[in-house]
Amino acid sequence: MIEAKDLRKTFGTTVAVDGLSLTIEPGEVFGLLGPNGAGKTTTIHMLIGALSPDSGDVLIDGKADPTRADVRKKLGIAPQSISLYDELTAEENLRFFGKMNDLSGGLLKERTAWAIEFAGLAERRRSRVKTFSGGMKRRLNLACALVHDPPIILMDEPTAGVDPQSRNHIFERIEALKNDGRTIVYTTHYMEEAQRLCDRVAIMDRGRILALDTVAGLIAAHGGQSVIEAELDRPPDDADAIDGVLDGTSLRVETDRPLERVAALAEAGLSFRTLQVHQPDLETVFLSLTGRRLRD
Amino acid sequence: MGKVFTLALKDLTLLRRDLFAMFWVVAFPLVFGLFFGAIFGGAGDGARSAMPIVIVDQDQTDGSTAFIDRLDASTAINVEPSDDPEASRDLVRRGKRVACIVVRDGFGKSFGGMFGGESLLEITIDPSRGAEQGMLQGLLQEAMYRSVIDRFRDSTVARESSQSSIDSIRADEGIDPIQKAILLTFMGSLDTFLGTIDPAMYEDAMTFDGGGGIETVEVETESRGPTSFEISFPQAMMWGVIGCAAAFAISIVQERTGGTFLRLRVSPISRAQILAGKGLACFLAITGVLVGMLLVETLILGVRLGNPAGLVLAVVCTGVCFVGIMMLVSVIGKTEQAVAGAGWAAFLVMAMLGGGMVPVFFMPRWMYMLSHASPVQWGITAIQGATWRGYSFTELLPSCGLLVGVGIACYVIGVRVLAITDR
Numbered sequence: 163m164i165e166a167k168d169l170r171k172t173f174g175t176t177v178a179v180d181g182l183s184l185t186i187e188p189g190e191v192f193g194l195l196g197p198n199g200a201g202k203t204t205t206i207h208m209l210i211g212a213l214s215p216d217s218g219d220v221l222i223d224g225k226a227d228p229t230r231a232d233v234r235k236k237l238g239i240a241p242q243s244i245s246l247y248d249e250l251t252a253e254e255n256l257r258f259f260g261k262m263n264d265l266s267g268g269l270l271k272e273r274t275a276w277a278i279e280f281a282g283l284a285e286r287r288r289s290r291v292k293t294f295s296g297g298m299k300r301r302l303n304l305a306c307a308l309v310h311d312p313p314i315i316l317m318d319e320p321t322a323g324v325d326p327q328s329r330n331h332i333f334e335r336i337e338a339l340k341n342d343g344r345t346i347v348y349t350t351h352y353m354e355e356a357q358r359l360c361d362r363v364a365i366m367d368r369g370r371i372l373a374l375d376t377v378a379g380l381i382a383a384h385g386g387q388s389v390i391e392a393e394l395d396r397p398p399d400d401a402d403a404i405d406g407v408l409d410g411t412s413l414r415v416e417t418d419r420p421l422e423r424v425a426a427l428a429e430a431g432l433s434f435r436t437l438q439v440h441q442p443d444l445e446t447v448f449l450s451l452t453g454r455r456l457r458d
Numbered sequence: 459m460g461k462v463f464t465l466a467l468k469d470l471t472l473l474r475r476d477l478f479a480m481f482w483v484v485a486f487p488l489v490f491g492l493f494f495g496a497i498f499g500g501a502g503d504g505a506r507s508a509m510p511i512v513i514v515d516q517d518q519t520d521g522s523t524a525f526i527d528r529l530d531a532s533t534a535i536n537v538e539p540s541d542d543p544e545a546s547r548d549l550v551r552r553g554k555r556v557a558c559i560v561v562r563d564g565f566g567k568s569f570g571g572m573f574g575g576e577s578l579l580e581i582t583i584d585p586s587r588g589a590e591q592g593m594l595q596g597l598l599q600e601a602m603y604r605s606v607i608d609r610f611r612d613s614t615v616a617r618e619s620s621q622s623s624i625d626s627i628r629a630d631e632g633i634d635p636i637q638k639a640i641l642l643t644f645m646g647s648l649d650t651f652l653g654t655i656d657p658a659m660y661e662d663a664m665t666f667d668g669g670g671g672i673e674t675v676e677v678e679t680e681s682r683g684p685t686s687f688e689i690s691f692p693q694a695m696m697w698g699v700i701g702c703a704a705a706f707a708i709s710i711v712q713e714r715t716g717g718t719f720l721r722l723r724v725s726p727i728s729r730a731q732i733l734a735g736k737g738l739a740c741f742l743a744i745t746g747v748l749v750g751m752l753l754v755e756t757l758i759l760g761v762r763l764g765n766p767a768g769l770v771l772a773v774v775c776t777g778v779c780f781v782g783i784m785m786l787v788s789v790i791g792k793t794e795q796a797v798a799g800a801g802w803a804a805f806l807v808m809a810m811l812g813g814g815m816v817p818v819f820f821m822p823r824w825m826y827m828l829s830h831a832s833p834v835q836w837g838i839t840a841i842q843g844a845t846w847r848g849y850s851f852t853e854l855l856p857s858c859g860l861l862v863g864v865g866i867a868c869y870v871i872g873v874r875v876l877a878i879t880d881r
């Protein structure tokens with residue numbers, strides 16, 4: 163459905179995107195995960211034709227040039243920066259962007275009402291956007307991308323600067339869209355979001371895709387082993403029999419099968435004061451791919 | 459086209475809700491126009507700004523009276539009679555009056571010294587009012603000339619004077635005999651002419667164009683010059699126009715940095731449509747300001763509407779010009795601050811040079827020449843031209859042509875630059 167071939171974009175001397183290729187299938191939620199400055203926003207803007215790549219192509223539904231009107235109608239974008247008219251009300255913003263996307267009459271009314279509901283702003287729909295909190299603006303920013311009911315939605319950090327409650331609200335709505343069969347491109351630097359939402363994730367750094375797979379596939383390939391960390395009640399009788407690193411009563415074990423190992427250790431007569439199992443996640447994947455943490 | 463209107467409507471709503479912009483667009487021009495109109499105007503016919511002068515008539519003849527009446531008729535000066543030359547000169551010295559004029563004995567007899575060597579008019583002028591000196595001298599000469607003509611209009615009076623001149627020339631021993639002969643021949647034939655012509659026909663001939671045509675026209679321009687509101691309002695209107703252009707230039711860069719422009723670019727509309735929407739909104743705002751100010755001017759302040767159709771043209775051309783300038787200013791910088799700062803700086807220069815603050819006719823010559831390069835001046839010229847100056851279409855054409863031409867050029871450049879920087 164969306165295909166990018168060898169996209170490249172530089173700003174002056176900064177190489178923002180450096181030979182990026184990817185294919186996004188219809189109905190999938192595709193995550194672009196990367197630290198600040200990785201080139202996620204630049205990539206999104208090239209995908210929607212708002213930025214022209216220095217080289218490379220973008221195909222949407224097999225056709226080049228995402229700036230054609232029939233393609234544009236299918237796209238909804240929730241930009242990273244809040245892109246709303248501060249002096250207009252929530253409803254006026256939605257109506258305006260609806261009209262810009264060829265909605266009118268009863269459909270416009272219906273979709274505006276839906277979008278207000280989506281953003282959870284029913285009570286504030288006649289308030290000007292400048293009076294909104296950051297989270298409310300974020301929700302409206304996303305709703306404006308959806309008012310014309312596009313099948314393809316690009317969300318550039320839709321949860322940035324949002325409290326956990328608002329974030330949860332946004333998440334539930336996005337999951338509903340996903341279940342509805344929309345194609346979603348989602349950028350974030352919160353790995354837990356990508357893990358929860360995305361069918362496939364591309365891990366980006368310095369304008370390049372380091373790895374691209376399902377979450378499980380990435381973890382299996384790059385996550386390494388699970389880590390068991392335990393504090394024992396007393397030092398084990400036979401320290402040598404334990405396959406791990408023992409330091410007094412602190413035990414650390416790396417393994418592919420953490421639950422079986424814990425069971426085996428308990429069987430061997432160890433009693434745990436505390437026990438933690440760290441399973442590899444996208445953070446670990448990123449760490450192992452780049453030697454750096456996703457966010458510091 | 460529907461979308462362009464939707465875009466424009468959105469922008470006008472935003473403008474209406476932006477108090478800062480509304481101040482520049484509505485409040486400031488109105489206050490500017492009324493304030494400067496009021497302080498420079500008063501009654502508006504120039505009476506209050508008339509030069510106060512004091513006149514001492516030592517001659518006390520018909521001639522001197524006619525001369526003083528003439529001066530008094532001018533609206534540019536305010537004549538006050540006095541008997542005491544010393545006290546009158548002192549008034550000037552102390553700055554209470556602009557000038558003191560002493561009409562010396564013999565003035566009437568010699569027709570204001572026109573046919574005599576000695577000066578029969580003494581002028582004392584306040585040295586700090588140098589600018590008015592030339593004007594005053596012009597007025598005095600005019601009055602003198604007029605009163606002489608008036609008197610000559612009566613052929614018997616004219617004849618008396620020609621005969622007395624002949625007598626005094628004859629009696630004068632100091633004149634070179636050849637000169638004397640020439641003068642006597644000339645005065646003699648004048649005397650014969652005056653003695654033989656039908657008095658009614660003579661009077662007709664002396665009144666030029668029946669009823670003193672030249673006289674009337676000149677007096678008219680003086681007394682029916684622009685009222686101060688007619689000067690201050692076109693200036694004020696241009697401030698409103700500038701306010702609109704600045705507000706919209708800033709709104710373009712705001713949309714570009716804020717991301718709403720991105721949203722629009724991803725909508726099924728072209729960049730040309732987006733910018734046309736901006737242009738249309740700006741144009742409507744500008745014409746709205748101009749029409750509003752013109753209504754105040756004509757309905758409340760009674761400003762003359764010389765060429766209504768021409769005024770429509772002037773308003774439209776001014777709108778086109780400043781929409782173009784707005785578009786160009788919007789790409790001066792990439793941030794709101796840059797555009798607001800550089801844009802206002804450019805607009806202020808344009809306004810100052812173009813007579814938006816000091817009317818062009820008060821400017822030193824070099825600045826007056828520069829003012830021709832300012833769109834603000836073209837706008838003021840077009841609007842003044844179509845209102846109280848009563849320009850014809852042909853006369854409006856230069857300023858209107860410049861407005862439209864430069865407007866379109868700026869628009870095209872602005873759109874091009876935006877297309878290049880926005881990729």
Ligand SMILES: Nc1ncnc2c1ncn2[C@@H]1O[C@H](COP(=O)(O)OP(=O)(O)OP(=O)(O)O)[C@@H](O)[C@H]1O
Nearest residue numbers: 173176177178196197198199200201202203204205
């Ligand atoms: N308009 C621009 N002009 C100059 N440099 C730019 C521009 N846009 C992006 N860049 C640079 O390109 C690189 C990638 O930026 P981009 O915004 O795509 O990163 P990102 O992954 O979205 O980061 P973030 O998580 O902070 O949003 C950065 O180094 C950035 O400084």
Ligand SMILES: [Mg+2]
Nearest residue numbers: 202203204242
């Ligand atoms: Mg970004």
